[in-house]
Amino acid sequence: MLDDELSVSTRERDGVAIIDLVGDVTTFAEEKINTAYAQATGQGARHILLNFRQNDYINSAGIAILIGIVTEVNRNNQKLAVSGLSQHFQKIFRMVGLAQYADIYQDEEEAVRGFAATAA
Amino acid sequence: MTLQMATSNPFIELSVPSELGYEKIARDAVAAFARRLGCDRERVEDLKTALSEACINAIEHGNASVSGLRVDIQCTGMVDRLMVEVRDYGVRRYPGDMPVVGIDLKLQGLAPRRGMGLMMISQLVDEAGFTENTEGGNRFRLVLYFRRS
Numbered sequence: 001m002l003d004d005e006l007s008v009s010t011r012e013r014d015g016v017a018i019i020d021l022v023g024d025v026t027t028f029a030e031e032k033i034n035t036a037y038a039q040a041t042g043q044g045a046r047h048i049l050l051n052f053r054q055n056d057y058i059n060s061a062g063i064a065i066l067i068g069i070v071t072e073v074n075r076n077n078q079k080l081a082v083s084g085l086s087q088h089f090q091k092i093f094r095m096v097g098l099a100q101y102a103d104i105y106q107d108e109e110e111a112v113r114g115f116a117a118t119a120a
Numbered sequence: 121m122t123l124q125m126a127t128s129n130p131f132i133e134l135s136v137p138s139e140l141g142y143e144k145i146a147r148d149a150v151a152a153f154a155r156r157l158g159c160d161r162e163r164v165e166d167l168k169t170a171l172s173e174a175c176i177n178a179i180e181h182g183n184a185s186v187s188g189l190r191v192d193i194q195c196t197g198m199v200d201r202l203m204v205e206v207r208d209y210g211v212r213r214y215p216g217d218m219p220v221v222g223i224d225l226k227l228q229g230l231a232p233r234r235g236m237g238l239m240m241i242s243q244l245v246d247e248a249g250f251t252e253n254t255e256g257g258n259r260f261r262l263v264l265y266f267r268r269s
Contacts, residue, residue, distance in 0.1 A: 059176060
């Protein structure tokens with residue numbers, strides 16, 4: 001089995017919990033992404049940003065993981081956004097319906113401004 | 121991997137282990153082939169995702185995640201299109217006629233979160249579906265009509 005090629009880390013910026021996802025989002029990513037989300041939520045995050053970087057490969061198994069995150073975000077009354085996706089993966093997110101539940105921004109700056117605008 | 125350019129239709133075939141992760145290798149090889157034929161960048165991205173999903177279906181469903189099996193991919197370039205066939209060993213018949221379930225039901229826990237691959241494929245390429253395979257196993261065909269870059 002080829003191992004995963006995803007690095008996940010969390011940080012906070014202007015009241016937004018940013019989860020950086022660097023690399024491939026596939027079935028191998030589940031534990032890392034869920035752990036990062038649980039960590040952010042445990043610290044009281046209300047605004048969650050999945051910040052994608054260098055994502056050459058996001059497949060349906062990875063999308064299923066993100067659907068799980070949306071489920072938790074809804075349950076915890078949080079707000080979710082995504083940034084950094086290529087045009088192709090923005091199209092995929094719209095195709096599968098994820099864009100109905102997470103605002104899509106071009107980059108982190110725009111996303112943080114977007115969260116601030118909705119909170120104002 | 122075999123590359124044949126002498127015939128009128130360029131043609132490659134490759135065989136990868138039936139293990140998750142190897143679909144990425146198949147995807148990259150087929151993408152390089154499509155680019156060589158002049159397929160534009162956006163269509164190559166569509167093909168990469170569609171082929172990955174077809175390979176994952178072959179690994180997880182057709183070959184039922186049985187170790188030691190392989191997934192065979194054959195690509196033929198034509199004047200106006202690229203045809204890709206993905207074949208597995210047919211441990212399980214996989215007709216792929218399951219109903220498409222929207223994200224709303226998945227979020228409500230009323231449907232599995234997985235199972236979006238065929239829907240994605242159908243929207244990313246121009247033709248997709250299972251074809252007759254007299255050798256046994258499932259054979260899934262993708263056709264992409266390309267705009268040359």
